[in-house]
Amino acid sequence: MTTVALERPRPAGLIGWLASTDHKRIGLLQIGASIGFFVASGIAALLMRSELAEPGMQVVSRQSYNELFTIHGSGMVYLTVTPLALAVGIYLVPLQIGAAEIAWPRLTLLGLWLFVAGGVVMYLGFAVDHGAAKAGWFATYPLSSAANTTGKGEDMWICGVFLSVLGNTIQSGTLLATILRKRAPGMTMARVSAFTWSMLVTVLLAVTSFPVLLGTMAALEWDRLHGGVFGGHYGPVAYQLLFWFYGHPVVYVMFFPFVGMVAEAVSAFSARRFFGYKGFTLSMLLFAALSMSVWAHHMFATGRVNNEYFSLTSTMLIVPAGLEYFAIIGTMIGGAIVFSTAMLFSIGFLLLFLVGGLTGIIVASPPLDYHLTDSYFYVSHFHYTLFGGSLFGFFAGVYYWFPKVTGALLRESLGKLHFVLMVIGANLTFFPMLILGFEGMPRRVATYPSRFTTLNALETGGGFVIALGVLVFLVNVWWSLRHRRPAGNDPFGGPTLEWWTTSPPPRLNYESLPPIRSYAPLFDLREERR
Amino acid sequence: MAFASDTRAEFTSLFSLYEWVMIGTTVVVFGTVLFAAIRYRRRPGRRPSGKSEANMAELVYALILVGVVALLVTRTFTTENRVDAVASNVKQHVEVTAFKWGWRFAYPGSGVTVVGDNRRPPTLHLPVGEPVVFAERSQDVVHSFWVPALRFKRDAWPDDTVEFELTVDRPGVYAGRCAEFCGLHHSDMNFVVVAEPRDRFERWLRAQ
Amino acid sequence: MMHRRWTPLLVWAAMLGIFTAIQFVFSTNPYYWGLLGGAAAATALLAGYYLWRPPLRPAEYVPDSSYATVAVAAGAAIAVVGVPFGPWLYLPGLGLLAVGLGGVVHELRVERRHG
Numbered sequence: 001m002t003t004v005a006l007e008r009p010r011p012a013g014l015i016g017w018l019a020s021t022d023h024k025r026i027g028l029l030q031i032g033a034s035i036g037f038f039v040a041s042g043i044a045a046l047l048m049r050s051e052l053a054e055p056g057m058q059v060v061s062r063q064s065y066n067e068l069f070t071i072h073g074s075g076m077v078y079l080t081v082t083p084l085a086l087a088v089g090i091y092l093v094p095l096q097i098g099a100a101e102i103a104w105p106r107l108t109l110l111g112l113w114l115f116v117a118g119g120v121v122m123y124l125g126f127a128v129d130h131g132a133a134k135a136g137w138f139a140t141y142p143l144s145s146a147a148n149t150t151g152k153g154e155d156m157w158i159c160g161v162f163l164s165v166l167g168n169t170i171q172s173g174t175l176l177a178t179i180l181r182k183r184a185p186g187m188t189m190a191r192v193s194a195f196t197w198s199m200l201v202t203v204l205l206a207v208t209s210f211p212v213l214l215g216t217m218a219a220l221e222w223d224r225l226h227g228g229v230f231g232g233h234y235g236p237v238a239y240q241l242l243f244w245f246y247g248h249p250v251v252y253v254m255f256f257p258f259v260g261m262v263a264e265a266v267s268a269f270s271a272r273r274f275f276g277y278k279g280f281t282l283s284m285l286l287f288a289a290l291s292m293s294v295w296a297h298h299m300f301a302t303g304r305v306n307n308e309y310f311s312l313t314s315t316m317l318i319v320p321a322g323l324e325y326f327a328i329i330g331t332m333i334g335g336a337i338v339f340s341t342a343m344l345f346s347i348g349f350l351l352l353f354l355v356g357g358l359t360g361i362i363v364a365s366p367p368l369d370y371h372l373t374d375s376y377f378y379v380s381h382f383h384y385t386l387f388g389g390s391l392f393g394f395f396a397g398v399y400y401w402f403p404k405v406t407g408a409l410l411r412e413s414l415g416k417l418h419f420v421l422m423v424i425g426a427n428l429t430f431f432p433m434l435i436l437g438f439e440g441m442p443r444r445v446a447t448y449p450s451r452f453t454t455l456n457a458l459e460t461g462g463g464f465v466i467a468l469g470v471l472v473f474l475v476n477v478w479w480s481l482r483h484r485r486p487a488g489n490d491p492f493g494g495p496t497l498e499w500w501t502t503s504p505p506p507r508l509n510y511e512s513l514p515p516i517r518s519y520a521p522l523f524d525l526r527e528e529r530r
Numbered sequence: 531m532a533f534a535s536d537t538r539a540e541f542t543s544l545f546s547l548y549e550w551v552m553i554g555t556t557v558v559v560f561g562t563v564l565f566a567a568i569r570y571r572r573r574p575g576r577r578p579s580g581k582s583e584a585n586m587a588e589l590v591y592a593l594i595l596v597g598v599v600a601l602l603v604t605r606t607f608t609t610e611n612r613v614d615a616v617a618s619n620v621k622q623h624v625e626v627t628a629f630k631w632g633w634r635f636a637y638p639g640s641g642v643t644v645v646g647d648n649r650r651p652p653t654l655h656l657p658v659g660e661p662v663v664f665a666e667r668s669q670d671v672v673h674s675f676w677v678p679a680l681r682f683k684r685d686a687w688p689d690d691t692v693e694f695e696l697t698v699d700r701p702g703v704y705a706g707r708c709a710e711f712c713g714l715h716h717s718d719m720n721f722v723v724v725a726e727p728r729d730r731f732e733r734w735l736r737a738q
Numbered sequence: 739m740m741h742r743r744w745t746p747l748l749v750w751a752a753m754l755g756i757f758t759a760i761q762f763v764f765s766t767n768p769y770y771w772g773l774l775g776g777a778a779a780a781t782a783l784l785a786g787y788y789l790w791r792p793p794l795r796p797a798e799y800v801p802d803s804s805y806a807t808v809a810v811a812a813g814a815a816i817a818v819v820g821v822p823f824g825p826w827l828y829l830p831g832l833g834l835l836a837v838g839l840g841g842v843v844h845e846l847r848v849e850r851r852h853g
Contacts, residue, residue, distance in 0.1 A: 011803050019803040062714055101800050106807045106842060113811030121819050136711050142688060143671040143712060148630075155822035163815050180743045180788055189743060204750055207784070208777040221821060233689045236672060241769045270570070272578040279588045285746060289753035292777055296770075301674060301709075302685045303692040307614075308607060309764035313757060315603050322595045326588060329562055334579030336572035347563060354559050358552045365606040367544055367613045370537070371681035374674060374709040440678030442709045445717035449705070508800075 021105035022507060027091030028405070030112050034084040037119050041075030042467060044068045049429075049463040052456050055447050065446040066134040067153075071122070073137030074157065078164045079119040081254040081390055086111075086171045086206075088257050088397060089199040091405070093175060095498035096193045098184025098516065100508040103177035111171035118164030125153035125160075133157030136444065138247055139220065141239040142231070146224040155224060162217045165210050165246075168253075172206035175199060184497075186516035190281075193496045193519055194267070194274050197281050198260025201288035205249040205256075209292065213246035237304050241296060248295040252288060254386060258393025259324060262346045265400040266328055268494045269343040270335025273520040276327035283327075287320035300366040301373050307366040314364035321357055325350065340492070341415030345396035348423055352388025356381055359434070377437025383430045392422070395473070400494075402480070403487030407503040414476035421469030428462025495520035535661050535695040537613055541681035544609045551598065613682075616663055616695045624654070626666040628673035628686040628708065631715035642738040648718035655724045657731040658701045667691045674710035677723055683709050698725035747785035754778035799849050806841025813838050 017025055048068050051059040060068065094102050102108050125132035130151025135144040139157070142148055179200050183192065192200070216239070223229035230239045267274040274280070293313040296305040328350065337343065359381035363369045372378055395418070402410045432455040437443075441452050448456065490499040499522050501510050514525050625636040632647030635654050646652025656662055666675055668686040676683035677696075684694050698704075708719035726734070758775040761767075813835030820828025 015805075016803065019805045019808050021801045021804050021807075062717070066711075066714065066716075105801060106804045106845075109804060109807045110811050113808055114814065117811060117815035121815065134713075140672055140711070148671055148713065152822055156819065159819045159821065163818055166814075167811075176784075181791070183743075189746060200746060201750075204747070204781065208780050212773065225822065236687060236689060238769065241773070245773045270578065271572070273582050275581075276583050276588055278583065279585075279592075281746075285750050286753060289750055289757060292754060293757040293774055295773075301683050302687075303694065304685075304687070304690070306765040306767065306770070307610060309761055309770070311606055311610075312603055312760075312764075315599050315606070318599050318602075319592060319595045323588070323592060325559065326591055329559075329566055330584065332563070332566040333570055334581060335566075335570045336576045336578045337567060337570050338572050339567075347567060350563050351560060354556060358555060361602070362545075362548050362552065365544065365548065365602065365609075367537075367540055367606065367609045368548065370613070370683055371541055371678065374676070374683065375678075440676075440705060440707065442676065442707050444711040447717050507802075 019109070021109050023090050023094050023102035023105060023108060024405075024505065026102075026105075026108050026112050027087045027089075030083055030087035030090065030115065033112075033116050033119070034080050034087060037075050037079035038084075039470070040123070041072050041080060042470065044072040044075065046463055046467060048072060049460040051446060052448075053460040054457070055450050055453060057447060060446075062446050063131065063134065066444075067126070067132045069444055070133045070136055070157070071125075074122060074133065074161070075119075076386070077137055077250065077254070078161055079115070079122070081386060082168055082250060083115050083164070084394060085202060085254050085257040085390070086168055086175065088261065088394070089175050089202065090171060092401070092498065093178055093196055093199050094182065095501070095505060095509055096196045096496050097179065097182060097187055098497050098510060098513050099178065099182035100510065101182075102174055103182055104174040107170050108174045111167035111169075111174070114167030114170070115164045118160040118162070118167065120160075121156050121163060122160030125156040128152045128156065138240075138243055141220070141223075141236045144220060144224075145230070146227075155221060158217050158221045158224070162214060162221075165213050165217075169206060169210040169214070172203040172210065176203045176207060179203070184513055184516060191516060191519050191521075194263040194277070194280060195257070195260035195496075197284055198256045198263070201284045202253050202256045205253050205288050205291065209246045209249040212242055213250075216242040216246070237299075237302065240299055240302070241305070244295040244298045247298065249291055251382070251385070252291040254390050255393075256284070256288070258349075258390045258397065259328075261397030261400070262349050262393045263328055263331070264494075264496065265342040265396045266331050266346050267520070268400060268492050269338045269340050269346070270332050271338075271493060272331055272335040273495060273518075273523050274327065275330035275333075276323075277519055279323050280327040283320040283323035287317070287324070290317050290320065294364075297364060297369075300369045311364055311366050315361060317357075317364070318361060325354075340399065341410070341412055341419055342396045342399035344416065344419045345392050345399060348419065349389060349392040349396060352384055352392060352423075352426060356384030356386075356389055359384065372437060374443055375437035376433040376441045376443055379443050380430045380433035380437065383433070384426075387430065388426055395419075395422070400492070401498075402477075403491050404498055404503045404505070406481060407487055408480050408484040409487045409491060410480045411476050414472055414479070418469050418472045418476060421465055421472060425462050425465030425467075425469055428465060429459050430462070432456075432458050490522070493522075493526070495523045497521055535613065535615070535617075535697045536699050537680050537682040537696055538699065540609050540613050544605060547605055548602065551602065614694070616693050617661060620661045620663045620695060622657055622660060622662045624656070624662055624664050626664055626675055626686065627669060628666070628675065628712075628719075629669040630671065630713055631708070631719040633675075633706075633719075633721045635721075637735060640735050640738075642735055644738075646721065648715040648720075651718075651720045651722060653722045653724055654706065655726065655731055655734050656698055657728045658698050658725040660728065661695050661697045663693060663695050665691050665693050671712045672710050673708050673712050673719070676707045676709035677704055678707070679704040679723075685710055698723070701725050701727065744785040744788040747781055747788065751778050751781035751785060754781060799852050801845060801849065804842065804845060806838050806845055809834055809838030809841060811838075 132153040135149050219229045296310045297314045299305045300307050487503050623638050627634040633652050635644045644652045666686045668688045673686040674683050704723040706721035706723050755778040761770050816831030817828045820831050
């Protein structure tokens with residue numbers, strides 16, 4: 001093992017946190033910033049849902065509504081779930097592989113601040129003439145051209161997206177280097193944990209697709225300033241092909257780490273080593289490779305792409321997704337399951353993400369997509385995957401790892417209340433959307449025909465239930481830190497390396513390491529001692 | 531189905547296959563998860579199983595999944611070939627032009643044009659029971675021509691014309707919407723489709 | 739086989755290559771094979787990089803903080819936002835970026851001296 005020493009003693013206080021190159025601090029700051037942006041995007045959503053409670057315009061103007069949904073979507077994708085997905089890896093991966101530090105810590109820190117700066121720039125758009133960006137989170141061209149969307153808000157959005165994604169790309173590079181080069185002796189790639197495998201495919205997706213977004217945003221800004229890039233024949237189509245080459249993999253970047261978190265939580269709370277590890281790792285690679293190959297399925301209704309190839313690759317996603325479910329459910333079967341909050345969120349993940357995944361297979365069929373795309377059916381699909389999937393997976397991870405990170409246990413009673421509110425809120429908000437979309441309600445509309453009122457009102461109610469659930473979660477975090485119940489090193493009997501060290505871990509993570517003979521080294525140790 | 535390019539019928543038929551697969555999958559997965567949660571909850575004296583793989587079962591399962599993919603893809607491809615096809619011998623044509631924030635419908639050969647916008651949505655008259663070929667374009671940004679009752683939409687582009695063929699098989703009045711976000715009045719960029727028998731349609735055309 | 743660090747990368751590059759090849763059954767659009775084939779090639783290059791990369795040095799010194807890095811981030815952000823606004827914004831941004839980069843170089847030199 002390489003010996004590591006510190007340059008100089010760590011600075012105290014706020015500066016010690018903001019300029020820290022400790023991956024644990026960077027990870028926590030990034031999680032905190034992501035949750036901050038999540039609350040801001042959530043408030044935008046509540047304003048949207050308040051407007052949509054009834055037909056007609058009661059709460060905001062049409063232009064404001066367009067800014068709100070643009071910032072809501074952009075905030076959730078660029079400023080919440082993507083940085084969150086990387087942050088959980090930045091915190092956990094070095095610990096899980098037995099490393100003292102992340103690779104290239106300065107670059108990792110750079111990624112954090114580029115992301116935060118990007119978010120600030122995007123929101124500052126509200127302060128300029130003509131308001132914030134209003135061309136949607138993917139800025140379709142020519143709508144996003146200077147002629148069709150005036151005002152610096154849109155340019156600031158482009159800059160904010162560029163900075164944020166640049167930060168993400170840099171961090172993906174450092175995480176990749178960490179996974180490949182900083183594993184402890186004995187930890188071969190075949191012994192790496194399920195979560196770290198999910199982070200590996202995540203960063204592979206990011207390093208190969210995010211640079212395309214950077215180029216596309218630079219080109220879009222050039223077009224807004226000087227023209228001549230995406231005008232002309234095929235230009236608008238080229239914009240979408242380039243954008244979605246990033247735009248599809250990013251949704252998997254926003255998903256895989258949270259599947260990994262669920263896999264580990266289920267393993268710990270079923271007291272069983274993770275099932276079907278070989279099939280799982282191979283299917284993760286296949287899942288990621290397919291997700292790079294499907295991107296023009298966002299363009300089926302354009303009439304200008306080859307629908308057959310992209311619907312073939314999109315439908316093939318059933319195979320690796322099904323194999324992942326096999327592994328996770330297989331871990332539950334034959335286990336001794338404890339219904340902790342983490343386990344409840346994991347079960348919620350399995351059931352809610354299923355709805356998202358299946359609706360995704362439906363829209364992977366172009367003749368069905370011709371009706372359902374750009375409608376509320378589609379809005380439901382991506383909210384079930386992102387909210388019911390990624391966010392539930394994130395909460396499963398929080399309730400599992402919070403004690404390791406802070407040394408204190410989260411309250412189970414508040415946790416279960418949080419879970420119940422989220423399940424009710426999610427289904428109340430997103431299930432009726434399936435019906436509305438089918439019945440002909442397009443997405444990104446500020447008003448609708450009166451026959452859609454009841455379902456919209458239900459959805460608005462659901463949105464506020466979700467908000468209540470998030471509030472309960474934040475109260476739980478604050479309360480559990482205020483009135484600490486010490487967790488100890490290993491409160492749940494976890495299978496992976498990080499449970500060997502103290503809670504929270506010391507600056508260089510490990511004073512010593514146990515022998516590493518499989519992907520569940522602490523289970524092995526416990527079995528040996530029995 | 532009775533007519534080529536009856537997109538509603540094609541959608542309904544294909545969707546029912548997908549519906550069955552989805553319901554079946556949901557029942558199996560929900561059932562298995564709930565079974566596992568109940569049957570394998572921790573009880574005193576229970577030792578978790580040490581088995582960590584089931585390769586034969588997994589392989590069989592993977593092959594079943596591949597089979598499901600093959601079924602869905604083949605039905606999708608054959609349906610799409612019919613839906614996307616534009617026949618060359620179709621009598622009735624309509625030119626659709628989308629703009630911020632309304633629609634222009636032109637009937638080539640008759641000199642009739644109907645225009646409307648978000649304040650006064652236009653009406654698209656169509657002959658019922660026969661295929662109609664549409665040539666669609668945009669004057670500015672990308673819009674999308676959506677008739678939910680026909681289960682079909684197609685984007686309108688400023689840099690090219692796209693063609694598609696639709697058949698309305700039942701007379702009636704149907705809602706039409708713009709389905710590609712196009713700016714300030716996207717929410718109100720609607721139109722109305724009136725599908726009527728051929729003779730009534732021609733009478734309407736002559737009256738314009 | 740999976741225990742070599744670059745194997746997952748090669749497997750992934752091969753998968754991307756196969757999905758690129760399948761495209762040609764349906765279309766030869768250069769946007770399709772250019773993007774996906776490019777990703778396959780990039781992954782293969784990454785695999786090659788990790789194949790040839792020399793092993794880690796026996797001792798490493800780790801920084802505990804880097805103010806210079808924060809300056810780099812701030813400078814880069816201001817420079818980027820300056821693009822639509824004009825030189826009055828992007829030039830100071832570039833200046834701060836340069837200062838930050840200088841600071842990072844300095845930090846690395848100090849570290850290397852101790853190592």
